[in-house]
Amino acid sequence: MIQGSIVALVTPMENDGSVDKECLRKLVEYHIEQGSDAIVAMGTTGESATLDEDEHCDVIKCVVQYVAGRIPVIAGTGANSTTEAILLTRRAKEVGADACLLVTPYYNKPTQEGLFQHYKAISAAVDIPQILYNVPGRTACDMLPETIGRLAAIDNIVGVKEATGELDRLPLIRDLCGDDFAIYSGDDASSCEFCLSGGNGSITVTGNVAPKLVHEMIKAAIAGHRQQAEMLDAKLLALHEHLFIQSNPIPVKWAVAEMGLMGKGIRLPLTWLTEDCYPTVRRALQQAEVI
Numbered sequence: 001m002i003q004g005s006i007v008a009l010v011t012p013m014e015n016d017g018s019v020d021k022e023c024l025r026k027l028v029e030y031h032i033e034q035g036s037d038a039i040v041a042m043g044t045t046g047e048s049a050t051l052d053e054d055e056h057c058d059v060i061k062c063v064v065q066y067v068a069g070r071i072p073v074i075a076g077t078g079a080n081s082t083t084e085a086i087l088l089t090r091r092a093k094e095v096g097a098d099a100c101l102l103v104t105p106y107y108n109k110p111t112q113e114g115l116f117q118h119y120k121a122i123s124a125a126v127d128i129p130q131i132l133y134n135v136p137g138r139t140a141c142d143m144l145p146e147t148i149g150r151l152a153a154i155d156n157i158v159g160v161k162e163a164t165g166e167l168d169r170l171p172l173i174r175d176l177c178g179d180d181f182a183i184y185s186g187d188d189a190s191s192c193e194f195c196l197s198g199g200n201g202s203i204t205v206t207g208n209v210a211p212k213l214v215h216e217m218i219k220a221a222i223a224g225h226r227q228q229a230e231m232l233d234a235k236l237l238a239l240h241e242h243l244f245i246q247s248n249p250i251p252v253k254w255a256v257a258e259m260g261l262m263g264k265g266i267r268l269p270l271t272w273l274t275e276d277c278y279p280t281v282r283r284a285l286q287q288a289e290v291i
């Protein structure tokens with residue numbers, strides 16, 4: 001089971017929106033040095049919605065090569081087309097990803113049975129560990145705990161990223177899925193309490209800018225060390241809030257650039273963080289003592 005602080009990696013880009021592979025390599029090294037326990041390449045924070053299929057798979061391939069087996073690489077391969085999700089998942093396996101993260105189909109609003117059949121089809125088509133991803137605030141599709149429980153019975157569906165921020169779902173999912181099923185927080189603001197309550201880690205946006213601190217906080221929370229975890233999380237609270245002051249990943253890409261770790265590239269229809277938000281995000285970085 002992959003556990004701990006799993007960074008939902010931003011995709012560094014040049015000013016023209018092309019992927020900056022040299023910067024990507026440096027970001028991978030930074031996260032390994034800072035203690036991130038795994039990397040998600042081409043998740044939604046990585047702007048998966050605006051990279052084409054070849055670019056998407058090339059970024060995953062590059063991250064796998066740069067990591068070189070030192071920590072797990074989870075590839076974002078979800079889509080609102082089952083056929084496309086299978087294709088992306090198959091290509092991620094071919095380039096050496098350790099697991100795949102599959103966001104619920106967005107916009108088309110499948111039923112719970114549709115969700116079950118979607119994930120069942122992907123699991124049958126590609127023999128790689130697969131992690132479900134439920135983020136109804138972005139997809140307009142809520143995968144209920146009962147559906148997660150049904151899917152957990154499939155051998156290569158090994159976990160879920162639960163990004164509703166509803167902590168009462170954790171014990172429901174645990175009861176339905178058992179102790180061998182990984183349950184990750186997808187909501188930075190509640191990730192400390194989530195892991196204190198039995199979660200296996202966090203797939204984190206905040207971890208892009210404070211990887212060492214997030215790693216230490218999640219590690220303490222998983223171990224049940226409440227006082228230490230809450231003390232560390234207090235330094236991160238402003239980041240948890242203000243990295244979402246505009247649509248993710250707009251603020252976090254600005255923050256990573258402000259730290260001098262990458263340039264100012266982002267791809268339309270997303271645009272760079274508006275200047276009036278700079279002081280707010282900068283103060284959050286200072287509170288976490290990363291600048």
